[in-house]
Amino acid sequence: MELLxxxxxxxxxxxxxxxxxxxxxxxxxxxxxxLDALGAELARRYAGAGVTKVxxxxxxxxxxxxxxxxxxxVPALFAKKAKSHNLNGAVLVARVHSYTYGRDYEITVAxxxxxxxxxxxxxDDFLANGQAAQGLLAICRQAGAAVAGFGICIxxxxxxxxxxxxxxxxxxxxxxxxxxxxxxxIVFRKA
Amino acid sequence: MELLxxxxxxxxxxxxxxxxxxxxxxxxxxxxxxLDALGAELARRYAGAGVTKVxxxxxxxxxxxxxxxxxxxVPALFAKKAKSHNLNGAVLVARVHSYTYGRDYEITVAxxxxxxxxxxxxxDDFLANGQAAQGLLAICRQAGAAVAGFGICIxxxxxxxxxxxxxxxxxxxxxxxxxxxxxxxIVFRKA
Numbered sequence: 001m002e003l004l005x006x007x008x009x010x011x012x013x014x015x016x017x018x019x020x021x022x023x024x025x026x027x028x029x030x031x032x033x034x035l036d037a038l039g040a041e042l043a044r045r046y047a048g049a050g051v052t053k054v055x056x057x058x059x060x061x062x063x064x065x066x067x068x069x070x071x072x073x074v075p076a077l078f079a080k081k082a083k084s085h086n087l088n089g090a091v092l093v094a095r096v097h098s099y100t101y102g103r104d105y106e107i108t109v110a111x112x113x114x115x116x117x118x119x120x121x122x123x124d125d126f127l128a129n130g131q132a133a134q135g136l137l138a139i140c141r142q143a144g145a146a147v148a149g150f151g152i153c154i155x156x157x158x159x160x161x162x163x164x165x166x167x168x169x170x171x172x173x174x175x176x177x178x179x180x181x182x183x184x185x186i187v188f189r190k191a
Numbered sequence: 192m193e194l195l196x197x198x199x200x201x202x203x204x205x206x207x208x209x210x211x212x213x214x215x216x217x218x219x220x221x222x223x224x225x226l227d228a229l230g231a232e233l234a235r236r237y238a239g240a241g242v243t244k245v246x247x248x249x250x251x252x253x254x255x256x257x258x259x260x261x262x263x264x265v266p267a268l269f270a271k272k273a274k275s276h277n278l279n280g281a282v283l284v285a286r287v288h289s290y291t292y293g294r295d296y297e298i299t300v301a302x303x304x305x306x307x308x309x310x311x312x313x314x315d316d317f318l319a320n321g322q323a324a325q326g327l328l329a330i331c332r333q334a335g336a337a338v339a340g341f342g343i344c345i346x347x348x349x350x351x352x353x354x355x356x357x358x359x360x361x362x363x364x365x366x367x368x369x370x371x372x373x374x375x376x377i378v379f380r381k382a
Contacts, residue, residue, distance in 0.1 A: 029268045029304045032261040059249035059269065066254045067261075070223040077220045078250065082292060101273060113220045 001041055003176040004153065007034060013171045014181045016137020018128075019155065026153060027125050038175055039067025042123065042151035045173045046072065047139035049148045049173050053077055053114065055140070057096075057107050057132050064153055065123040077114065077141060079107040092142045094135035099128070106137050106158070114143035127152040127174060137170075149173060157189050192232055192366040195344065196379050198225060205372045208321075209347065216379065217344060218251035218316050228334060229366055230258025231312065233342035236364045240339045242312045244268055248287075248298050248323050255344055256314040263312070268305065270298040270330060280339070283333045285326035290319070297343050305334035316364060318343040321352025328361075332368070348380050 012019040018168035025031040051072050055067035057079040067122070069076035070191075097104050116122070122136045133150060140147050149171030155162045157177040165172050177189035204212040206348040211301035233255070240265050245258035249268040270285075282301035288295050305311070313327045323331035326343060331338050340362030346353045348368040358361050 007363070023301065024304070025266075028271070028301060029266050030260070032257050032267055033264070033282060035257065036261055044360045059253060059271070062250060062253040063267070066223050066226065066257055070220070070227055070258075073224070075216075075220050076223055079220070080250070102380060110214065110219060113215070 001038070001177075002022060003034070003037060004176045007031075008154065008176060008178075009186060010184065014183060014186065016128065018159070018181075020154065020156070020178070020181060020186075022125075023066045027063075030063050032063070035063045036067045038153055039069075040062050040071045041175060042121070042173065043071030046121050046148060046151065050119045050122070051116045051148050053145075054123050054189065055109075055136055056115070056123045057077070057081070057136060060126075061124040062106040064151075068121065068123055068151060077109065079109045079136065081105050081107060092139045094138040094142075097131045098134040099131070106133070107139070109139050109143075111143065114145050116144035118145040119145065119148050120145050121148050121151055123151045124152045125159045126156070127154075127172070128159040128162055130159075131174040133161055133165060151175075154178065167180075192231070193375060194225070195367045198222075198379060199345065199367060199369075203377065205374060205377065208351070209372075211345065211347070211369070211372060212379075213316075213345065218254075221254050223254075226254045227258045229344055230260075231262045232366060233259040233312070233364065234262030235345060237312050237339060237342065239377050240312070241310045242335075242339050243309045245312045245314050245342075245371070246270070246300075246327055247314045248272070248307070251317075255316060255342075259312065259314055261350040268300065270300045270327065272296050272298060283330045285329040285333075287326040288322045292352060298323070298330070300330050300334075305331065305336050307335035309334065309336040310339050311336050312339050312342055314342045314343045317347070318345075318352045318356075318363070319347040321350075321355055322354055324356060332339040334337065342366075345369065 054069040054076045152174040154173035155177045180187040245260040245267045343365040346365035371378040
């Protein structure tokens with residue numbers, strides 16, 4: 001998606017350790033006009049796919065998930081990382097390793113919000129090693145819900161997450177796929 | 192706001208310990224059409240107030256903050272609860288006590304996203320004891336930013352957070368204020 005690639009080139013910063021900082025517009029400060037456009041594009045790609053719910057994980061996936069869900073006319077649902085005292089009742093849980101935070105954590109969804117009648121679009125800001133993606137897939141599997149596919153803002157194409165999902169037959173729509181990045185620049189995969 | 196009060200009566204559940212569960216539409220599963228309407232109403236109330244940025248704290252404030260910011264045509268910014276490896280550079284930090292999670296935590300914002308030229312609308316899903324609200328105010332103060340006021344979905348009017356802010360001269364717009372609640376029902380404050 002040209003709009004997103006241009007913004008990444010303009011405002012993204014590549015740091016050592018394969019880190020792409022986009023916190024001025026995507027996952028700390030949020031350019032809500034851009035995020036609305038990204039959500040609209042994900043909704044366009046999944047129009048007619050029978051999506052009943054958009055699933056993401058807190059915190060940085062929530063913004064794009066909300067706009068995508070709004071355009072699809074369905075609810076969004078975000079998995080929680082900390083166990084809230086208020087999240088009583090049956091829960092769906094998966095274990096996820098975070099490379100960003102350097103630790104494992106559990107993601108949790110209240111079981112009553114996801115079931116066999118659902119067809120889920122899983123949305124996130126980044127797809128890299130695919131740890132969070134696999135956790136969200138596991139939660140859908142536990143719920144007996146079908147997965148329409150993934151809707152990702154930025155996929156790091158040089159890391160294995162997206163390839164593994166596609167190899168397993170899962171639909172992955174990434175609005176920008178980075179094949180290489182270093183201090184000299186960013187190379188996007190051609191559409 | 193009639194739309195929100197009706198929805199709270201219909202789908203909210205009052206639990207012991209002054210807990211109001213609204214996780215089927217406001218802070219776990221998200222009714223994005225409702226949240227868009229709440230964001231539009233906050234934007235309407237703060238139209239002409241010169242807001243340059245909407246500030247919230249992860250995770251449950253992000254949805255309404257995004258929709259409010261989209262309607263105001265400004266960026267949203269969410270304070271982080273965990274210290275990310277990616278959040279380098281100067282940061283603004285405040286300490287907050289969570290009654291929900293039963294512990295203290297720090298909230299952090301990258302300093303370059305908030306400054307003396309900003310006029311901030313602080314948005315959250317709930318206002319009860321006001322701990323998160325005071326933390327977000329402290330962050331604005333550290334940044335030298337002006338605070339236009341607060342935009343809250345549900346204020347627990349029987350807890351001291353909202354009253355303390357108003358007594359200090361801060362503008363607080365709450366879309367629903369609950370004066371009493373128990374197993375027999377919920378009493379909203381008249382507008």
